[in-house]
Structure formats: structure tokens, C-alpha cells
Amino acid sequence: MNGYTIDKERLLASVAGLAGNEVLIVGDVMVDEYLMGDAERISPEAPVPVVHVTEDRHLVGGAGNVARNVRTLGGVPRLISVCGTGTRAALLRRVLDNEGIEPQLVEIPGRPTTIKTRVIARQQQMLRIDREDASPVGGVHLDRLLALVQDALADTRVVVVSDYGKGIVTASFMERLSAMCAASSTRPLILVDPKTPNFHLYKGVHMLTPNTKETSEGAGLPAGNREQIRAAAAAIFRKLDCEHLLTTLGPQGMALFMTPDDAWHVPTVAQKVYDVTGAGDTVIATVGLCLASGLPLLESCILANYAAGIVVGQVGAATASPDELRHAIATLDVPQVNRWQ
Template sequence: MNSSYLNFKDKNILVVGDVMLDRYWHGGTSRISPEAPVQVVKVSNIEDRPGGAANVALGLAKLGVSVTLVGVVGDDENAGILKKSLEKEGVECHFVYSPALPTITKLRVISRHQQLIRLDFEEREDTLEQNEKILEAVTECLPNANAVIFSDYAKGCLAGVPDLIEAANKQNVPSFVDPKGNDFSIYQGATLVKPNLSEFEAIVGKCESAKEIVDKGNALREKHSWDALLVTRGEDGLVLLQDNHNPFSLATAAKEVFDVTGAGDTVIAALTAVYVTSQRFVDAVEYANQAAGFVVGKLGTASITSEQLEVIMFARSRTTNFGVLSPEQVREQIKLAQLNGEKVVFTNGCFDILHPGHVAYMRQAKALGDRLIVAVNTDASVKRLKGEKRPINDLKHRMAVLEGIGAIDWVTCFDEDTPKELIEALSPDVLVKGGDYTIDSIVGADHVINSGGEVKVLTFVDGYSTTSIIEKANG
């Protein structure tokens, strides 16, 4: 992973396309309407988010990119809501106002994390006057842009997209297109076009194999003079096609799909942002895939920050994600786990001779969260604590045995007498100790509590101790 690819300082990306307001009504459902066989939703919360091209702009802003947005809105309250929310995130809005049209609004009714219905408020208009105003705004913004994204939702804003792409090419600004419709010739000369599989097949016909996607995709790319074509295939991953390059395929990064709303917006945003720093399509696609995998695990339109994306890419670059890891490697894995909403549990000890009490303790500790990390005293640390005859088993052997316990996700070590520094570096969600401790006497407890975590004391299983096992062995 090259972290410089996420350094977007002084980078500006222009977004042009169909902006909309995504509105969510959240509430509980407990009864059926007496008027019709439908659920009654008692609305308790109303949430507004930028959607469409506005969501692309928001995604770029969250990544830390300087963003300018051009789009068409109505002269209404929703346009004001949209502009205010975007400007709050640092997006510079150059809206073309159309008094005859409402701002496109999509209302979703949500109950118990499930979308019950979507209501669309929109009208389409693509007059010559509107197209000229958009071209004027784009031409004004292009000199300051490192790239331009055309986010097409077929609502009319990009009816004049051929002229917009030509304007970008004249100023040597690379253009990235998220397309729509059954005529891709309007995107002639773009740098990269990113259809999903159904959009792609609507143009080239049904593809029965990956080879057919490649063959038809390359023909389409050459026909329309695109530098690259990226076909997103949902759970089947992505395929990137470039001139004089072998096809590049990636499996989807999504582990669990909760809501695909805005996933395409995330792909085009992350893809373009990374391209302006790396100048490599392959790198851009890899980052975009991971970003999309993150957001589809969230409800509604979601975004990812450059810090979050860096953590994901760092963890992905490691061949070993579980088992015995260095403290630095564990720190990155914990970041990734917490980023995914997982609760990380930490415990520590010498674990010189493992016995059933230890195993039961590990299972209890793991039950307090999603991931368990066990930190082990080094041999030098054990000697200082237990005496010159300890440990019986060296650090490598002790860590290997712990690694084999199914409840444990990560095993690491520390050389100090206490794990205080390690706990402060890792910041687990739950700190666990076994024995007759009080919480205020546990090393690292204050840091965990002050960080919003918990501290738990577990009782060891009676009848087992390392000392008694050694004494028994020595007769």
C-alpha cells in the first residue's frame, strides 16, 4: 500500500451531474393500518443526505479532496438544504437554478433498518438554455481541476455531456464517467467510463463469460476512444480494461452487503481521487474496491475517510491477519476491526504452562466482544516477575500454543513489567483480568475507561495454577 496515494492536499476534483436530496424517515412499526393492509410507521427521525452527484462530491470531501460541484436544482427549500449540507463539508457548489423544476428528492421510509418504500419527487428538463449554463459553469471551473467526474443519473443535467467532455479534453483534464442509458457514444473521448454489469450489457448484449466481458468491453472502449473501461459486477467483483494491458480483475471487497445505496458513487469518487495522485488505473481500482466494500456495510448513503481507507489498505497488504503478530501489526488489525464496528477484548499474562483454567478464561474473555487479543510477557519480563527458573517454555513456544486456542484472534508480546504502554498504544474496547483484582488496581484500566471502554474482572477456574503444576512435576 502506498499511503501517498491518499495525500490529496492541493488536489481539486470537479463533479458534474444530477444532484439530489436523499431523505430518510425513520420510525417504528407496531401495527397494520385499519384503512388498508399496510404497516403504519410512526416517524421519529428525519434525516437528509446529499444524493446522486452530490453524494459523489460528499464522498470526495470526506476523503479530504477539494471539491467543486456543478448541478441543476430547483428554486426551493430542498435546494437550500442540499447546498447547506454540502458547504458544511467543504464542497463548493455552483448550482444552476431551474425555477420550473423541483430539486430531485428521494424519500425513503425506514423501519428496523429495513427500507419499506421509496418515493421520488422529480421532473426532467434538458433545454438548450440549461445545457449552455452548465457548460459555462464547467468551463469556468475546469482550469482549477485535476480531474472531472460526470455522474449521470439520466435526470437531464448531462444532456450536453459530449460538449462537457470535449471542454475537459481541451484543457487536458481527465474525465471519469459514471454512465446511464443505452447510448454510450455520448461519452466519446472520456478518460474512463464505469458502468455496472447491467448497464454494460444493455449496450453490448448479454455476456455469458468473463472472456466475453473482456472482448466486448475492449471493443466498446476502442470504439469510443476511452483510455479505460471499468465494469463493476456486484458480488462478482470488478474488471478493468486498458489499452495495451491485460485485463485486471478484482474480487469484491464487500464481506456483508447491508445497503448498496451510493456504492457506485463511492467507487467513482475513490477511483478518481486515487488516480489524480497515482496516475495508475490499477491502483485507483484497488482503492475504490475497498472503499465500496466498506460503504455497502452501512445503512443508506455512506462515505469513507482517507484515514479509514488507509487502515483498510494497510491491513489488506499484510499476508497474515490473525495469529502471532507484532504489536505494530496488531495495532493496525485492531483499527480495522473497530472500523468495522467490532469490539476488541484485551488480556495479558505469562501463560507459561497452559491448563484448562486458561482455556476457560479465554473463552469467557472472547464472549465479551468480537475479537480477543492476548499479550504475553517476554522471557526477560517473566524472569523479572517470576524468578530465574521461569519461564519453563520460551516466548516462541508460549505464543504458538496460545495461537492454537480458537477463542484467540491475535497474540503479541511486551517486554516491560506491565502492559501499560501496550494497552495505551492499542486502546482496546474491553480490558480483562482474571483473579482477585479491583478495577482501579488493574494496569491500563484508567486509559481504557477514559477512552470509552470497559474493564472486566473474571474469576479463574478453581483447581488449576501454573505454580502447582510445576511443583507437582518437581515432586
């Protein structure tokens, strides 16, 4: 069988089954801050424009955006991460609270809360200011973080590791997380949105969700065409002994490797593309929630591909709702899901 026949009615019923399921998300959380205004004059202090800020917008990013996607789909995200202390940590909590997310954050004195500030005037980014410390989280802080994870595991079927390379994912973190999951009676599945320098750390996980570039970098091989992507995927399976691999292909949709030799291609359903920011977060959030609700992997990826197709058609790091998913499934031509020969 070289094609997978999508049953619209079944997919629609699957969407209804997502509500109320829990997904544990552990990873680097951050605030995306946008300062917007006019730049009418040059500063008397230095030869730089003065931006008169008229709007100050804060959005949750990184692992927080994965949690936001789970929540919009009707799931219950449990978000565990680290932050600093003081007013910027309070800002992070407020921004998460605005999204209806109750995080469990280990506060680390002296460590900055990750905030990325963009200054925008006349639709143009003038400056980005990063506040972060990406050094590894270890010692008592890692112990605290993992204690929170341990408490959450009792009723968790899926753990999403959202690695933005800001210090949470280390060898020790991955080893201890894997051991805790293996020992848990719920046998949670670990899904990882990878960061290239950490690739070697994701040993034995249920599935990774790299994009094409990360697939190439993780394998140390080119990934410019189907043959190369298959070879790169096979190399990743050999290196990490993961169970499955989902390579997201941008405008080409995604390739799900059930095994190195059993791959399915799901083409994108996007009708229009405005902003691809955060589409990777949408993919792992949707797959995670679908698996938590008991759906099979291929069907979970097909739903994630619909969700990604919806968010790339919206401006900013958007999220897809169950209604939008149902509308897309009901009205769009079903994607031709074929085996990648």
C-alpha cells in the same frame, strides 16, 4: 508479466498524497430523505397505515454522494449541478453544506429539486415518493451550467460525470464538455459513471465505470462470465472509442481494461458486506481523486477497490476516510491483481 505486485508502502504513501487535490464533479444531484417512525394504526381516511414520524433524515445522493466521497478522502470536490428553487432547493443546499460541500447550482424555476423520500416503519420501507423532472437540461440553463464548468476547468485535472439520468447528460452536454476539456490547457480527464440509455453519448472519454449489468447493456451483449465481459468491453471500446474501461464486478471486485486486450482483475478486499449502496460512487470518486493527485491508473483502481471494500462493510451510503484506507492496506492481505487472460 501476469501479476502486479502491490507495494504496501507505496500505496500507503499514495493515500497521504490525496489530500487537497481537486476533482470537478458534474452530474445529477439529489436528496435522499428517510422518514422513520411507527405504524400502529390504520387511517380513518383510507385503508392505509398511518406512520407517526419520529425521525427525519436527509442524505445527499447521486453526484452529491460522489462529492461526499471525494471530501471524506481529503480531496476538494467542486460540484456543479442543477436544482429547482424555493424550500426544496434550500434543503439540498443545507444537506450539502452539512457535508462541507459548497456546490455551484444552476437554479431552474419550475423544475423540481430531485428528492427521493422513503417512508420506513419497523425497518420496512412502506412507500417511496419521488420528486423529479428528468427532462433534458438545455437552452440558457445548459449554457449557465457549462459556463460554471468552463470557469472551473482552469485548475482541474479530472472531471467526473456522474450520470443518474436526471437530465444533465445529453448529447449537447457531452459534446460541449468534451470540446471544452480538449481546449483546456490542463487537459482534464473525463471519467463517466454511466447510465445505460445514455451510453452512446460518452464518446472519446478517458474512462467509463459501468457495473457488470451496465457493461452488458451498454454493449448490447451478455456479460455473465469473463469471456463475455471481455467481448462486451471490446464492443464498448469500438462503439465509444474511450481510452479505458473499468467494469465493477460487485463481489468479484473490478476489471480494468487498459485496452480491449490488456485487462487486469482486482479482487474485492471486503471482509464483510452489509450494504453495497453507493459503492459505485465510491469507486469513481476514489479513482478521480487518485488520478488528480497524479497516481497511475492501475494503482488508482486498486485504491478505489480498497475504498469500495470498506464502504460495503458499513451501513448506508458510507464513505471511506484516509485513516480507514491506510488501516485496510496495512492489515488486510493484499489482493492478487492478475492479468485477465
